[in-house]
Ligand code: C2E
């Protein structure tokens with residue numbers, strides 16, 4: 001009887017509820033994947049050198065029939081936990097390649113979760129997808145976070161090498177938000193460095209944040225990587241990043257993520273919001 005409490009803790013109602021909700025969501029997500037009921041949004045990245053859109057990031061979207069829109073920050077981890085992530089990721093990759101093959105020049109980036117990246121069929125599925133939509137591998141970028149490593153360095157390095165051989169670019173996402181990104185940069189061949197939003201947020205007015213950003217951009221230059229700033233929300237942030245030579249700019253200030261129909265005309269015409277143009281114009285002058 002004295003051990004009763006300890007025993008019951010195995011049936012923690014909060015945990016039970018979580019598992020139940022998670023499993024329900026996973027079942028509905030499975031159905032959404034099978035029925036093509038997911039969507040993607042594309043967020044443009046602006047070149048600070050040319051003032052034109054040079055890349056777009058693909059972001060998955062899911063509107064649940066009863067719960068409404070659910071953030072990928074919430075359902076992607078569920079897909080990881082419940083074995084759906086490979087099918088989810090493949091669905092997004094296919095959709096991105098299908099759309100991108102109609103757009104001129106721009107790079108298309110796709111977020112790939114750790115499990116999908118290390119899946120034995122990942123590279124084959126990628127090659128098949130590129131071929132079936134006739135998209136050159138050189139148009140594709142894969143974004144991973146440092147959580148991809150998780151003690152599996154050899155496997156990750158192997159996948160990276162194969163991507164390299166294909167001509168697919170590899171980005172390290174959310175750089176600076178983890179624990180040991182610097183050691184990964186030394187050991188793994190990343191082409192692109194995406195600075196975490198936490199550093200961009202105070203870029204308009206914090207001397208410390210500005211010093212860190214300068215250092216990251218120097219590092220990127222020294223290691224021959226393209227540096228991308230994401231989460232740019234103000235003209236001040238954008239002006240500062242442009243002035244220190246950050247090559248690509250991404251964030252709500254430049255453009256919110258949008259459906260293909262909205263983003264395609266921007267890509268084709270290179271047209272972006274006039275206040276953004278003014279900002280880049282001033283800095284490039
Ligand atoms: P991420 O890859 O770091 O994507 C950037 C996130 O920041 C996106 O959120 C984007 O909408 C948001 N964002 C962009 N500009 C701004 C800004 O100026 N201000 C603010 N506050 N946010 C901005 P989203 O679409 O909700 O995605 C969240 C995360 O979910 C992504 O972070 C990524 O880790 C994951 N994710 C999204 N789509 C996919 C996918 O297709 N596959 C995988 N594996 N993960 C995905």
Ligand code: MG
Nearest residue numbers: 057111143173
């Ligand atoms: Mg990303």
Ligand code: MG
Nearest residue numbers: 173174194230
């Ligand atoms: Mg990111």
Ligand code: MG
Nearest residue numbers: 145173174197
């Ligand atoms: Mg993130």
